[in-house]
Amino acid sequence: MKYLSEYRDEKVVKAYLGKLHGIVTRPWKIMEICGGQTHSLVKNGVLQMLPEEITMVHGPGCPVCVTPLHIIDDAIDLAQRENVILCSFGDMLRVPGSGKSLLEIKASGGDVRIVYSPLEAVKLAAQNPDKEVVFFAVGFETTAPANALSVVQASKLGLENYSILASHVLVPPAMGAILSDPENVIDGFLAAGHVCTIMGTDEYDPIAEKYRVPIVVTGFEPVDLVQGIYMAVSQLEKGTHLVENQYARMVQRKGNELAKETIHDVFRTSDRVWRGIGEIPASGYEVSEQYAKYDARKKFGLAHREVPENPECIAGQVLKGLKKPHECPNFGTKCTPENPLGAPMVSSEGACAAYYHFSNFDQTVTVS
Amino acid sequence: MCLAIPGKLTSIDGQAGDTFRTGKVSFGGIQRDVNLMMIPDAKIGDYVLVHVGVAISIVDEEEAKLTFKYLKEMGELEDLDSELDGGGGSPVEQSFDR
């Protein structure tokens, strides 16, 4: 397949690995932000092929994993209401709230539906005028245009029965939070390719400058990842800290202007609690005033609640790169994908689930 | 979550300018309806990147070649031309669920 299989070519991966082995002289810790990249690194065995000097740290880029408990509880609350059809991307269903998960609500008769696109949820609203259709709008910047577009479409169609429960998080503020943590161990970043497809790369310049870290915008296939790591390590070895773009076939410096406009019409930036990490200022999106009637939070009068995290789950340390999943005492014992204690064990992009599913990794290589 | 995959735009259906401009994109032979609002310049035959039913970018073919060109110039790769000129025929390995 064009633009897919060639980036999985073993010869090309090996060629970049060879170059990487040739330049590395000392230990470096590089964080890949995006859970999709974590998944690909672990699944394709890239971690074992890297020089032993290089430790990949798995960042918080799994929207499912960082959606706080109180928002999951809100979704569960809505799904239990008589007249509501709650639509969601598949991975959100098994994430445990403080009590049940959406899947359990579905099993006990709640109308919870998995959709591939938020635009399908709008269609459902048009087809079910006597029901309230709520879309659980989880995601990073990549998903924000589609979620925003669903609101614009609903508005154009004059639908009164569509709303979204927004749970949007933004990458750059999270990178800032990780880098300013006194315990920070990260020397360089692979920035998330598809986030940058939307937002462009400009917003990373101040971060690279302020914290003096190289940031390489990187794609998701094995060749992309190995090339991105090679570019980051070349910079680290040279002592530079620039924003570079490995993924230029998909990412332009300004991103996608139309997508950004749509986001800014429908959403406004807000402070956001990241599950396991805590509140990060200006790190999320809420529905804007202009589209307030599509905000499920307002429509259904959902109050903000504080819900304590399960103290047995060390997801916060895993998401900040301070601990590897298998260093959690519950990993694979009390916490498995079938019976997850925390969100990173649910989504295939969560670091814990990635390690669990592809667990033939060599721990001596990956322990930080 | 941020999974997006490239496919070939095979038809443009809706009108430009409204939120319902759609087209069909082929992913290794599998056709899907895709919203084209975010890429008004896309032409039939372009490869586009699709995420949750919305096309978000047109693949830049020249840039796509650079990953391989660089290695070739360094003499690290000689026999990759077939992949560059259209790729193998392997099926889509990632699911459409994001």
Ligand code: SF4
């Ligand atoms: S293994 Fe389970 S309990 Fe431990 S950090 Fe991961 S999700 Fe939390």
